[in-house]
Amino acid sequence: MTASPVRNSTAALQAADARHHLHPFTDHAGLAAKGARVVTRAEGVRLWDSEGKSLLDGMSGLWCVNVGYGRADLAEVAKRQLLELPYYNTFFQTTHPPVVALSEKLASIAPAGMDLVTFAGSGSEANDSIAKLVRYFWNLQGKPRKKTIISRNYAYHGVTMQAASLSGLTAMHPQFDLPLPGVVHVEAPYWYAHGGDLSPDEFGLKAARAVERKILELGPETVGAFIGEPIQGAGGVIIPPATYWPEIMRICRQYDVLVIADEVICGFGRTGNWFGSQTFGIQPDFMTMAKGLTSGYIPMAGIMMGGRVAETFRSAGEEIVHGFTYSGHPVAAAVAVRNIEIMEEESLVAKAGGEIGAYFQDQLRGLADHRLVGEVRGVGMIAAIELVEHKPSRAFFDPKRNVGTQCRNHCFANGLVMRACRDVMVLAPPLSISKTEIDELVGLAAQCIELTARDLG
Numbered sequence: 317m318t319a320s321p322v323r324n325s326t327a328a329l330q331a332a333d334a335r336h337h338l339h340p341f342t343d344h345a346g347l348a349a350k351g352a353r354v355v356t357r358a359e360g361v362r363l364w365d366s367e368g369k370s371l372l373d374g375m376s377g378l379w380c381v382n383v384g385y386g387r388a389d390l391a392e393v394a395k396r397q398l399l400e401l402p403y404y405n406t407f408f409q410t411t412h413p414p415v416v417a418l419s420e421k422l423a424s425i426a427p428a429g430m431d432l433v434t435f436a437g438s439g440s441e442a443n444d445s446i447a448k449l450v451r452y453f454w455n456l457q458g459k460p461r462k463k464t465i466i467s468r469n470y471a472y473h474g475v476t477m478q479a480a481s482l483s484g485l486t487a488m489h490p491q492f493d494l495p496l497p498g499v500v501h502v503e504a505p506y507w508y509a510h511g512g513d514l515s516p517d518e519f520g521l522k523a524a525r526a527v528e529r530k531i532l533e534l535g536p537e538t539v540g541a542f543i544g545e546p547i548q549g550a551g552g553v554i555i556p557p558a559t560y561w562p563e564i565m566r567i568c569r570q571y572d573v574l575v576i577a578d579e580v581i582c583g584f585g586r587t588g589n590w591f592g593s594q595t596f597g598i599q600p601d602f603m604t605m606a607k608g609l610t611s612g613y614i615p616m617a618g619i620m621m622g623g624r625v626a627e628t629f630r631s632a633g634e635e636i637v638h639g640f641t642y643s644g645h646p647v648a649a650a651v652a653v654r655n656i657e658i659m660e661e662e663s664l665v666a667k668a669g670g671e672i673g674a675y676f677q678d679q680l681r682g683l684a685d686h687r688l689v690g691e692v693r694g695v696g697m698i699a700a701i702e703l704v705e706h707k708p709s710r711a712f713f714d715p716k717r718n719v720g721t722q723c724r725n726h727c728f729a730n731g732l733v734m735r736a737c738r739d740v741m742v743l744a745p746p747l748s749i750s751k752t753e754i755d756e757l758v759g760l761a762a763q764c765i766e767l768t769a770r771d772l773g
């Protein structure tokens with residue numbers, strides 16, 4: 317079948333897209349006027365659009381293409397699995413070799429004690445499932461009042477009713493009459509924006525103790541779980557001070573509150589260990605994983621459990637009435653296993669926590685001298701560049717000026733994908749990026765920050 321060249325012209329694709337496709341997180345009036353960017357292929361760390369323009373993808377898609385684009389290996393594994401067993405479910409005491417292999421593999425790389433996994437199709441579904449499993453756990457424990465989940469401002473946990481409720485980015489709530497009852501939010505460990513005169517370590521303790529205050533206010537007998545991304549990604553790559561997570565662990569253990577680590581971004585090497593929990597000393601009861609699990613080549617998410625949570629479900633003695641048609645899809649599972657093997661064979665996690673991660677962070681720190689840059693922060697292969705109006709006082713721009721969006725637009729125009737979360741420019745390139753490509757990325761970022769500064773006068 318040959319596609320008509322006219323039908324494939326950028327203008328024709330944009331017109332049909334604007335007419336028939338409702339995009340996620342998109343202003344459609346703006347889209348119809350301008351036309352969507354049409355991305356047609358990718359290789360390594362680079363994307364190409366329908367006009368042949370190339371872009372260095374500093375975001376691994378949406379923080380997910382950890383092994384980089386164009387892995388023929390993953391396509392071959394998927395093809396083989398599609399021919400052998402394209403689909404079968406894991407309901408009603410059924411399994412298949414790819415899902416067994418993946419479950420075993422995940423248990424071998426997860427934090428100690430996490431050895432039970434169930435699957436979903438997306439990070440949102442996985443967090444939604446965890447919220448149900450938290451309820452079920454406490455019901456089985458005979459503590460049916462222990463149900464509230466504490467989350468944080470700036471959190472991003474997805475878009476289903478429950479996951480959007482858990483999210484703390486306030487724009488996600490009013491359009492949909494959220495959050496649902498049973499979710500509360502406390503302050504985030506965002507020192508640069510909210511730390512004031514406190515040192516990062518002092519502020520880390522203060523932010524963690526906001527969780528303790530909330531538990532005591534609600535009554536520990538009503539609080540079922542705390543959920544947090546080890547590093548808050550979409551909220552602006554908020555790196556918690558070193559004091560934060562140990563104090564969260566103390567508090568949650570003291571009041572018997574389950575800890576959910578949302579590893580959708582931090583998982584699979586991003587922070588230099590397999591999971592952000594390992595980087596930050598978190599001992600979670602539940603872990604959410606997606607994105608890097610398959611490097612985004614095919615949708616899949618996992619919910620990992622350990623300790624008494626895993627034991628409680630293993631010995632529930634009744635059918636657990638939960639699961640998706642695509643839980644543990646064989647093609648996705650086969651791709652996930654091979655994806656993890658590629659990471660192992662190429663030492664991508666060790667490189668993110670070692671030479672490549674250190675190089676990426678060092679080179680980016682060089683941008684901190686620019687007058688628009690208040691702070692450069694990051695761990696491993698995730699980083700943020702905070703654009704500010706006045707460095708000494710850490711004063712932000714008026715959000716209406718859309719400084720981050722201006723910078724992001726300069727990036728697109730000059731061949732770099734760097735995302736703006738408010739005026740925080742964020743980066744999470746494939747873990748397979750080379751030092752030469754990091755030089756190119758940092759050079760483009762510097763150029764686009766300077767262009768933004770010139771616009772501002």
Ligand code: PLP
Pocket residue numbers: 378437438439440441443472473474475545549550578579580581606607
């Ligand atoms: N949790 C975190 C930390 C995320 O960053 C995301 C997506 O960006 C999600 C959950 C939701 O995942 P999905 O978009 O696959 O539903």
